[in-house]
Amino acid sequence: MSFRPSNDDQVLRATGVWKSYDNQTVTVLSGVDFHASGGETIALCGPSGCGKSTLLHLLGGLDEPDRGEIFVNHQPLAGNGGGLSLLRHEVGFVFQLHHLIPDLTLEENCLIPTLAAGVSRRAARDRLGQLAEKTGLAHRLNHRIQKLSGGERQRTALCRALMNQPRILLADEPTGALDERTRSQVFQLLLELVATEGVTLVMATHDRALAELCQRTVVMKDGKVYES
Amino acid sequence: MLFLKLILTNLLRHRVRTLIGIAGIAFSVAAMLTVVTILQGAIGMFERILSNDSEFIVFERNVSDLFFSNVPGDAVDQIASWSMVQHAHPVLFGIVSSPDHPIITCFGVNAGDARIHDTEWLAGRRDDFAKNPRGVALGERAAEFLKARVGSEVPIGRETFPVVGVLKTANGFEDGGVFMPLAAAQHFFHKEGVSSVATVKLKSKEDKAAFKRAVEEKFPNLIALENEEFSRSYSQFRILKATAWAVGCCGLLLGGLGVANTMIMSVFTRIREIAILRVNGFSGAQIAGIIFGESALVSAAGALAGLLLGASVIATLQFVPMLHGYVDAHVQPVVLLAVMALACLTGLAGAFYPAIYAIRIRAVDALRFE
Numbered sequence: 001m002s003f004r005p006s007n008d009d010q011v012l013r014a015t016g017v018w019k020s021y022d023n024q025t026v027t028v029l030s031g032v033d034f035h036a037s038g039g040e041t042i043a044l045c046g047p048s049g050c051g052k053s054t055l056l057h058l059l060g061g062l063d064e065p066d067r068g069e070i071f072v073n074h075q076p077l078a079g080n081g082g083g084l085s086l087l088r089h090e091v092g093f094v095f096q097l098h099h100l101i102p103d104l105t106l107e108e109n110c111l112i113p114t115l116a117a118g119v120s121r122r123a124a125r126d127r128l129g130q131l132a133e134k135t136g137l138a139h140r141l142n143h144r145i146q147k148l149s150g151g152e153r154q155r156t157a158l159c160r161a162l163m164n165q166p167r168i169l170l171a172d173e174p175t176g177a178l179d180e181r182t183r184s185q186v187f188q189l190l191l192e193l194v195a196t197e198g199v200t201l202v203m204a205t206h207d208r209a210l211a212e213l214c215q216r217t218v219v220m221k222d223g224k225v226y227e228s
Numbered sequence: 229m230l231f232l233k234l235i236l237t238n239l240l241r242h243r244v245r246t247l248i249g250i251a252g253i254a255f256s257v258a259a260m261l262t263v264v265t266i267l268q269g270a271i272g273m274f275e276r277i278l279s280n281d282s283e284f285i286v287f288e289r290n291v292s293d294l295f296f297s298n299v300p301g302d303a304v305d306q307i308a309s310w311s312m313v314q315h316a317h318p319v320l321f322g323i324v325s326s327p328d329h330p331i332i333t334c335f336g337v338n339a340g341d342a343r344i345h346d347t348e349w350l351a352g353r354r355d356d357f358a359k360n361p362r363g364v365a366l367g368e369r370a371a372e373f374l375k376a377r378v379g380s381e382v383p384i385g386r387e388t389f390p391v392v393g394v395l396k397t398a399n400g401f402e403d404g405g406v407f408m409p410l411a412a413a414q415h416f417f418h419k420e421g422v423s424s425v426a427t428v429k430l431k432s433k434e435d436k437a438a439f440k441r442a443v444e445e446k447f448p449n450l451i452a453l454e455n456e457e458f459s460r461s462y463s464q465f466r467i468l469k470a471t472a473w474a475v476g477c478c479g480l481l482l483g484g485l486g487v488a489n490t491m492i493m494s495v496f497t498r499i500r501e502i503a504i505l506r507v508n509g510f511s512g513a514q515i516a517g518i519i520f521g522e523s524a525l526v527s528a529a530g531a532l533a534g535l536l537l538g539a540s541v542i543a544t545l546q547f548v549p550m551l552h553g554y555v556d557a558h559v560q561p562v563v564l565l566a567v568m569a570l571a572c573l574t575g576l577a578g579a580f581y582p583a584i585y586a587i588r589i590r591a592v593d594a595l596r597f598e
Contacts, residue, residue: 062507062592088509095595099504103237108230115230116509160508 010074011167011200012036012059017068019054024066028054030223031068038167041194041201043211046220052204055220056170059202060091073167088117092161092199094190096173098153100145100160106152107141110160117164124163131159134196135189151182158190162197169194171203175210187213231514234505235521238494245490246526252486253530254537257571260476261538264563266545267472271465273399275455277335281342282317282427284436285458286443289451293464295321298422303447307426310442312435317341318423320413324384324406326374332384333405336413336423343397344407352378352393362412363392367403382406385416428452476567480574483530487578491523495582495589502586503594512587519583520576527575531568 012035019029028051036042044052057063058070061077070077072090092113100109107128114124132138135155145153154174161169174190175183187210194201203214211217219226239246286307288297301318308316320336337343339358350368357365364384366376371394374382381388384406397403414420430439436454443452459465495502502515539559 057592063590093507099500099507099595101234101237101501101504103241104233108233111230112505112510113508116505116511116514121229164509 009037010035011038011072012202013071013074014055014059014065015069015071017055017058017065017070019051019058019063019065028223029058029065032220032223032225034059034218034225036168036200036202038200039195039198040216041191041214042203043214043217044202044204044220045206045208045211045217048206050220051223052220053172055225056093056172056202056204059168060093060170062093088113089164090167092164092166092169094154094157094161094169094171094174096176098145098157098177100153100156102145105142105144106137106148106156109145109156110163113160113163119164127163127165128159131162131193134193135159149182150178151186154178154182154186155189158186158193162193162199165197166199168200168202171201173204173206176206183207183210231517232521234518235525238498238518239522239525242494242497245493249487249490249526250530250533252490253480253483253527253571253575254533256476256479256481256483256574257531257534257567258538258541259479260473260570261535261559261563261567262541262545263475263479264472264567265538265542265559267468268560268563270400271459271468273401274465275459276399277343277401281346282315282429282455283433284428284430284439284452284454286316286426286428286447286450286452287424289449294424294462295323297424298419299424299426299450301421301423303450304423304426306446307428307443310439312430312432312439312442314429314431315340316426316428318410318426320410320417320419320422321424322413322417324416326383326385329373332370333401334384334413334416335402335405335407336410336417337407338410343402344395348396350394350396352391354393356392357407357409360390360392361409362389363409364389364412365393365395365407366391367405367407368394368396369400369404370406373404387416477570480570483571484574484578487523487526487530487575488581490526491519491579491582492585494522495519495586499589499594502589503591506589506591507595515586516583519586520579523575523579523582524572527572527578530575531571534571535564535567 014032014034017029017032018027020027032055034055044055046052054063058065064078110128110131111124114127129138132141135158137152137155137159140148140152145156148156158174171190175186178186190201191213193199201214205211287294287299291297299318304316304318307313317338317340319341322334322336324332324334326332335343339345339354344354344357344365352365356363364382366374366382371377371391376382376391378391378393380391382391389408395402395407408416410423414422428439430436440452443450453461505515542559
């Protein structure tokens with residue numbers, strides 16, 4: 001499957017991004033260039049510590065690069081007060097660990113992003129109803145997180161990430177903590193959802209088999225990006 | 229609703245810690261309420277002593293304490309003779325002692341004074357107070373602790389005085405006090421011809437300004453103040469009130485530190501949760517809102533519990549014989565409001581640093597290392 005987007009279609013672009021830690025003694029990203037187009041699914045592959053998660057955090061506005069620029073929908077992230085607005089409206093995150101709040105129900109966890117964005121309760125519930133149907137969680141809405149299985153928790157995290165209808169979904173090893181069977185189910189669901197929602201998916205993964213299901217695979221090594 | 233649940237969830241998750249925070253505020257509020265109310269009550273009693281059937285107090289200008297004030301008898305007589313004055317009564321305050329009771333308040337008064345004239349006499353007759361130049365009337369509690377009754381003699385200082393009556397007053401100072409004929413009191417305290425104050429009632433309230441001017445012109449060493457004016461300006465009252473509020477504020481400060489500790493622990497134990505909220509678009513203000521919300525709930529619950537506790541303590545103190553009449557169980561609304569406001573402010577101040585800390589949590593670090 002090939003995908004050749006034009007520059008105009010790019011919803012996400014990083015140019016010459018550098019990032020280091022510990023007073024710049026550990027360089028994680030060394031001049032990374034990266035782009036993603038609308039509706040594209042991209043797998044970020046590479047060994048542990050190669051900078052996949054760091055790049056995702058920078059793309060989502062959770063962290064700032066030392067140098068270089070990141071554009072979301074052609075708008076520079078830096079100096080745009082963009083992090084918060086981005087997290088509310090443009091970007092959804094799914095992590096390896098589900099990162100749900102255990103004392104809340106599935107429904108309440110999913111409504112958190114809508115509360116942050118000021119979405120009306122009714123609209124939020126309607127949206128959750130749709131997503132819960134698609135993810136097979138409709139019967140579990142009032143259940144606490146502790147009562148859910150690992151796969152259900154990760155599907156809940158996926159619902160939460162898509163609640164505000166983001167244009168970009170950043171997923172950091174989203175199936176890494178699941179068993180093989182559940183991993184395959186959750187990943188298929190992830191692909192179906194991003195396809196039906198028209199979301200751009202950038203996913204960090206070690207799993208070559210899963211990466212091959214994405215439209216494009218980007219390999220990271222020694223802080224640099226190589227198209228496969 | 230969800231926002232409220234995010235606030236409540238953490239409080240319910242760590243119930244013991246929450247209860248400790250609430251208890252800290254509750255005890256502080258109860259202490260403040262009790263101290264302030266008791267002192268306000270004591271001040272109120274003293275005010276009522278001075279304002280008994282009168283609206284002006286005349287005393288020596290620039291004295292730090294009414295016990296040191298000397299109002300000449302002829303000045304009181306002249307004031308009483310003014311056409312605008314309905315009556316003027318001299319009152320001499322003093323502290324006397326008897327065996328086992330080193331401090332007893334003594335009131336040197338004339339028989340026509342409202343304290344003698346209008347008060348309920350439990351034993352003895354009013355007329356005897358006028359007739360017997362050394363006969364003393366005792367407050368009910370004073371009669372009790374001096375083990376005295378009408379006809380007996382009570383030792384006061386180096387002298388003994390016959391008891392001519394026992395009075396029932398609603399005022400703790402008076403109830404535990406000794407009422408002595410003015411002349412006897414003047415002799416006893418070596419203050420012949422003077423009183424501590426003159427309590428004055430005017431025929432018409434419209435003459436208040438004229439009365440004050442007249443006192444100032446005729447008696448430059450004296451000052452006439454309306455009762456409320458006196459209460460506001462009398463330095464002893466101000467010191468007492470300031471002390472009460474200062475003690476109360478110290479209590480609340482301790483309570484506030486308890487809340488701060490609760491909130492800091494609350495933030496430290498949910499760093500990952502705060503990071504999750506940040507990743508899901510929560511602003512710094514929304515995060516701070518949760519922390520302040522928790523603190524406000526702890527403070528409000530603590531303040532309510534403290535009010536109940538304080539009210540119970542005050543109500544109980546009323547039944548302690550030694551304190552009879554000293555405690556005014558009526559909590560002034562302004563005191564109530566001030567205590568509640570201070571409790572809430574303390575709670576919010578206690579949440580300030582934890583909120584700042586929570587806002588500064590970097591989601592990316594918290595999620596990476598958790």
